[in-house]
Amino acid sequence: MSIYLDYQSAKPVDPRVIQAMQPYYYERFGNPSSLHAIGDHATEALENARGIIADFINAQAKEIIFTSGATEANNLAIIGYAMRNRKKGNHIIISEIEHISIHNISKFLEKNGFIVSKVPVNQYGEVTLQKIIDRITKNTILISIGWANNEIGTIQRMADIIDLCREKNIVLHSDAVAAQGLLKLDVGQNPIDMLTLSSNDIYGPSGVGILYLKNDTRINPIIIGGGQENGLRSGTENLPGIIGMAKAAEITKVEMTEETERFLKYRDRLIKETLDNIPKSYLNGHPSRRLPNNAHFRFSGIEGESLLLSLKDKGIDVSTGSACSSKTLEPSHTLIATGLLHEEAHGSLEITYGRFTTEKDIDTLLDVLPGVVNNLRKLSPLYKEE
Amino acid sequence: MKSTQYSEKVLDHFRKPRNVGVLEGEDVAVGRVGNPVCGDLMEIYIRVKDNKIIDMKFKTFGCGSAIATASMITELAMGKTLEQALTITRNDVASELDGLPPVKMHCSNLAADALKEAIKNYKSMKKNEVAATQKNDQAIRNIAGEYDFLNKGVFHKIDEYSSFNDKRTIIVDNGEKTAQAAIEISKYTPRVVLVTHLRTLSVKSDLKIMLNKTDVKILYESRIIEIKGVNTVEKVLIHDLNEDEKYELFVDAVIIL
Numbered sequence: 052m053s054i055y056l057d058y059q060s061a062k063p064v065d066p067r068v069i070q071a072m073q074p075y076y077y078e079r080f081g082n083p084s085s086l087h088a089i090g091d092h093a094t095e096a097l098e099n100a101r102g103i104i105a106d107f108i109n110a111q112a113k114e115i116i117f118t119s120g121a122t123e124a125n126n127l128a129i130i131g132y133a134m135r136n137r138k139k140g141n142h143i144i145i146s147e148i149e150h151i152s153i154h155n156i157s158k159f160l161e162k163n164g165f166i167v168s169k170v171p172v173n174q175y176g177e178v179t180l181q182k183i184i185d186r187i188t189k190n191t192i193l194i195s196i197g198w199a200n201n202e203i204g205t206i207q208r209m210a211d212i213i214d215l216c217r218e219k220n221i222v223l224h225s226d227a228v229a230a231q232g233l234l235k236l237d238v239g240q241n242p243i244d245m246l247t248l249s250s251n252d253i254y255g256p257s258g259v260g261i262l263y264l265k266n267d268t269r270i271n272p273i274i275i276g277g278g279q280e281n282g283l284r285s286g287t288e289n290l291p292g293i294i295g296m297a298k299a300a301e302i303t304k305v306e307m308t309e310e311t312e313r314f315l316k317y318r319d320r321l322i323k324e325t326l327d328n329i330p331k332s333y334l335n336g337h338p339s340r341r342l343p344n345n346a347h348f349r350f351s352g353i354e355g356e357s358l359l360l361s362l363k364d365k366g367i368d369v370s371t372g373s374a375c376s377s378k379t380l381e382p383s384h385t386l387i388a389t390g391l392l393h394e395e396a397h398g399s400l401e402i403t404y405g406r407f408t409t410e411k412d413i414d415t416l417l418d419v420l421p422g423v424v425n426n427l428r429k430l431s432p433l434y435k436e437e
Numbered sequence: 438m439k440s441t442q443y444s445e446k447v448l449d450h451f452r453k454p455r456n457v458g459v460l461e462g463e464d465v466a467v468g469r470v471g472n473p474v475c476g477d478l479m480e481i482y483i484r485v486k487d488n489k490i491i492d493m494k495f496k497t498f499g500c501g502s503a504i505a506t507a508s509m510i511t512e513l514a515m516g517k518t519l520e521q522a523l524t525i526t527r528n529d530v531a532s533e534l535d536g537l538p539p540v541k542m543h544c545s546n547l548a549a550d551a552l553k554e555a556i557k558n559y560k561s562m563k564k565n566e567v568a569a570t571q572k573n574d575q576a577i578r579n580i581a582g583e584y585d586f587l588n589k590g591v592f593h594k595i596d597e598y599s600s601f602n603d604k605r606t607i608i609v610d611n612g613e614k615t616a617q618a619a620i621e622i623s624k625y626t627p628r629v630v631l632v633t634h635l636r637t638l639s640v641k642s643d644l645k646i647m648l649n650k651t652d653v654k655i656l657y658e659s660r661i662i663e664i665k666g667v668n669t670v671e672k673v674l675i676h677d678l679n680e681d682e683k684y685e686l687f688v689d690a691v692i693i694l
């Protein structure tokens with residue numbers, strides 16, 4: 052088995068979650084909409100799961116809408132809110148470093164009469180309040196800023212952004228997928244209007260997610276049908292998936308503190324030893340306001356895909372912001388937004404780890420990395436040894 | 438096909454690249470092709486005797502297939518006459534490697550172009566420096582937005598280097614004083630870019646050495662053509678004169694002395 056350090060892309064499902072899900076495929080297969088006993092059991096299980104997930108972020112059960120994942124939750128939040136409230140205004144603000152789904156949803160809305168402004172970030176990937184204020188107009192109805200960045204791990208000052216939006220009476224949505232399970236998300240303490248979570252990012256099955264929708268927030272559905280989820284998300288509920296997500300939330304709530312402490316230790320070692328041992332290596336993102344499971348580097352003179360291939364040969368799976376490894380051949384929009392040139396974004400290495408990563412995995416990477424970087428630099432016309 | 442699903446032959450050339458390095462001498466020509474936006478850069482060196490390529494080396498900044506195609510072309514062209522070598526196409530290189538992922542056919546298959554460039558340079562026996570400097574030796578022109586953002590991120594003078602603390606700063610090259618400023622400001626922020634329309638900086642060599650020791654990023658043969666932002670500077674539009682490409686760079690401060 053290779054060493055997997057790409058938890059940002061996908062996480063394995065916790066075996067305890069799989070165990071909790073299993074009965075719901077056969078013995079307890081019921082449809083919550085049915086009126087017979089097995090349907091009643093399904094309703095009970097569904098509402099129980101809703102309660103557990105609400106508890107995970109300190110929300111009320113009725114504020115949780117199950118979706119097919121984070122992308123759908125983002126669509127429901129932004130398109131659903133924009134369509135419902137277009138009489139109030141047609142202006143939406145997002146940041147330059149949002150998840151690709153948010154960028155593409157924005158493009159869709161632009162084609163449908165909305166205006167979208169993008170807030171730049173500083174060199175560490177932080178959104179500054181002033182730059183949001185600079186963009187607010189009387190037509191601004193919605194702001195969407197990710198809680199933490201999925202690539203470079205920078206954590207935003209959400210409490211300040213929430214205060215600003217309340218003061219200006221603008222609804223705020225946050226894609227919190229990268230932050231969930233690593234940072235405490237408490238919608239009581241941080242009264243945000245809409246929040247996206249995904250099941251897989253807390254070691255639940257993929258294909259499930261939620262939109263947290265604060266009580267008085269009004270949106271239109273984007274999927275029309277039998278009126279499930281209070282009419283906001285039709286379609287028979289994915290009960291095994293939802294049970295899995297609830298179990299994942301339950302486990303994460305208990306184990307989060309201990310887990311993040313362990314991750315912080317890995318992170319600080321990865322950053323210190325890489326920067327110390329490899330000349331002309333740089334950290335992308337913020338040195339301290341960053342997710343505990345993220346270390347993101349660039350190495351001058353080398354390209355990310357060849358770095359990824361070399362590490363794969365050594366049995367280590369990582370990720371890169373290089374254009375050469377993407378479908379579109381565009382470099383990571385997040386790295387570019389932090390002020391990097393294309394060639395620098397090309398040389399990036401993204402290391403994300405999680406529940407099943409051991410210290411030995413980190414040791415192996417730290418052992419192998421300097422040699423791999425050095426070998427690739429020998430081929431490079433852009434790197435001159437000092 | 439995913440970008441990483443390469444043929445065994447591509448992986449072999451990636452893992453054990455043939456003929457890596459550079460060549461020097463009067464019988465050597467180099468072909469340099471690349472794209473600052475896409476990011477790949479390739480240099481192919483040829484040594485020619487009696488109209489035949491007797492030695493070849495390469496250096497590449499790029500993905501797995503960029504490295505493999507460069508390695509492959511050194512095997513294909515070695516020993517060939519210049520006329521024979523000129524007939525080698527991108528498709529020849531790709532098929533010798535048992536194919537490339539479709540998405541890579543265009544961007545990472547620069548080797549044939551680099552070889553053609555090297556042969557062209559050998560034949561004209563002009564090193565490309567001459568043409569490049571002539572092309573770009575123009576005075577600094579007006580930058581759109583410069584006066585709109587004056588003192589809102591654009592600076593015509595520097596009062597305190599420390600005021601650029603943590604700011605992504607781009608400095609328009611204007612000789613020794615701007616090189617000096619770049620060095621000083623790099624003590625306060627990790628991000629300093631020096632942009633020059635020239636191929637090399639026209640500053641004393643000790644200043645060049647000092648610059649090399651810092652993390653100042655130098656953009657050669659490039660020019661800022663526009664400064665953009667909302668209320669304050671947020672990004673600049675850069676024109677790469679050599680490749681005639683335009684791209685945006687996010688910055689907080691622009692210094693024009």
